[in-house]
Amino acid sequence: MRNESERRAAARRRAEHRGRDAERRVAGWYAAQGFVVLAQRLRTAAGELDLVVADRTTLVFVEVKARNALRSAIESVAPRQRRRLVAAAAIVLAGQPDWGRAETRFDVVLLVGDDVHAIRDAFRADDP
Template sequence: MSEAGEQTRRLIRGRRAEAAGRDAEGIAAAALRREDWAVLAQRARTPAGEIDLVAERDGLLAFIEVKARPSLSEAAFALGPRQRARLIAAAECWLAVHPGHGAAGMRFDVVIVAADGTARRIADAFRVGD
């Protein structure tokens, strides 16, 4: 395959992944709202990176990474150490701009979404220092 053909293939694959990620984030946000979470931000951009979702319920603030994969088991293992460190740094940036949130504490959750739209939330999926 030519270099141009490979670039086109990567571009198409990237666009599909982007669309799947947006769909998964929408599924995750809807699930959180059904559980009485207030979604404060989607795709929150910070100097340290993007946070998929920021939600709060009863003063508990959750920074949420959404992972979409063909199956829930594949999605469950998709958050590596570098991504955790990036999410922690991004959360610190977000908190600096929004200091009034999280009176009852904060945590990092992961919502995994399978290709069929099934979503599961892993509450308190990791902690700073893990």
């Protein structure tokens, strides 16, 4: 029988795999809509951005959540995490000025089973 730390490590590996799979699916979903994937799992000093995609006019920072229920997916993007995403986006824009577009937004994409629920412009950088 596994000890508690082995069970936690196995659960983290499963969650990591599930997250990577969800991010790949969402990247394909954006690509099918004409967006170019600029980065996946982009790490910054403020935290990680799941996806950065763009079309000619819009740069989108995407947070991907895969859950068993829609409500738990929505609730998983709390104000603290939104602030972290905004800070990470600012770091990316400072380091990649050529990624700038006329419009920048933050999307949250929720995967529940095979269903994709995209919340476009889910929050703004200046939201409390």
